[in-house]
Amino acid sequence: MSDPAEPAAAAVRTQERDGVLVITIDRPEARNAINGAVARGVADALDRLDDSGGLRVGVLTGAGGVFSSGMDLKGFLAGDVPVIAGRGLGGLTERPPRKPLIAAVEGYAVAGGFELVLACDLVVAGEGARLGVPEVKRGLVAGAGAAVHLPQRIPPAIALEMLLTGDPITAGRAAELGLVNRVVPDGTALDGALELAAAVAANGPLAVAVTKQIALAAPDWSHAERWTRQGGLMGPVFSSEDAQEGARAFAEKRPPVWKGR
Known part of the structure; x- marks a missing residue:
């Protein structure tokens, strides 16, 4: 079960690579579910990205071959809310950083995890990745950005199909719809995101x-x-x-x- 007292540093790792800040949700035992510690860790990392003159681009990813399974429901039931006031779910969905942020997606990016992806500017996904919003299957609403933004990002009928059935789509289908920039072999999403980040970071x-x-x-x-x-x-x-x-x-x-x- 999620621990409301879990330190942000235990849930989110950061690493600087040539002007790029890699932000890794590090709860593989929970499929990188978003709890309060993740939200605080991501928010802190994004502040560091925007405040540092030496950092040009951020890359958000998940440990253990999974991007994120969404909100930690066990933690939510225990009172651990994964939302930062004014910043949204995971410290990101309502107030993205000023600098570019790229999602590197492996495995599942679903529910709140998919909404984190939607809050990123560019997306690189492994070919086996699955993206979707299954909230309705749990009697919930995709209220961290998907219901609001998805019909504006892709054809409304397709958006409604994703939102109302809760079924995920493949990385290839997401690329066809314009939700993913690049599809790469499984296990190389971070490398692909870093390559894209380097191209952005080279500019003014x-x-x-x-x-x-x-x-x-x-x-x-x-x-x-x-x-x-x-x-x-x-x-x-x-x-x-x-x-x-x-x-x-x-x-x-x-x-x-x-x-x-």
Whole structure:
């Protein structure tokens, strides 16, 4: 059973790799079910990602060949709530990080585990992975993002089929629907995510962060305001030292050296 006093460090491991912060849910004995300790550990790791000038991209994964089986129901019944106020399930679903976050999925990413995946910006999945929202099979509602976001991410009829039947889909089907960026051989999702993260991390950090902000916010902007809003966000990037460095490095045919300012 989940222990409400379980320290976050025991449930979530982190490792820095060349500007990438790998965040691993480390409860393989519970199929990486999300409890309070996981939520606190993920939230702490995401704060570290956003606050560190040396970190450019985050990768979220699970230990033991499983991404996450969702909310720890035993812990929930014992009063261990895996939600951080203002941040949502797992410390992520309501307030993702400012910097890019990539999910590396092996095995099952279901229920709340799938909702963590939906909160990530990019997804790399092993070909044997299964993704889905079985909440209705347990008399629950996928309230940590799937019921809200899934009909906007994929055709509504397909989203409703997933939500109302609770049946999972394969990684290949998820890729066809646009939920997964890359499908890789089982056991290599983390390697694939790190490869993708390296490609993102090589770019200007200010430009990457603002590009993500614009891309995610733009659907809520009216036609009349979108250019003004985008311009306000872009201005500081175009006047930054990094913008000058990017142009200079291109002219000098060398890799840029970003300063994040």
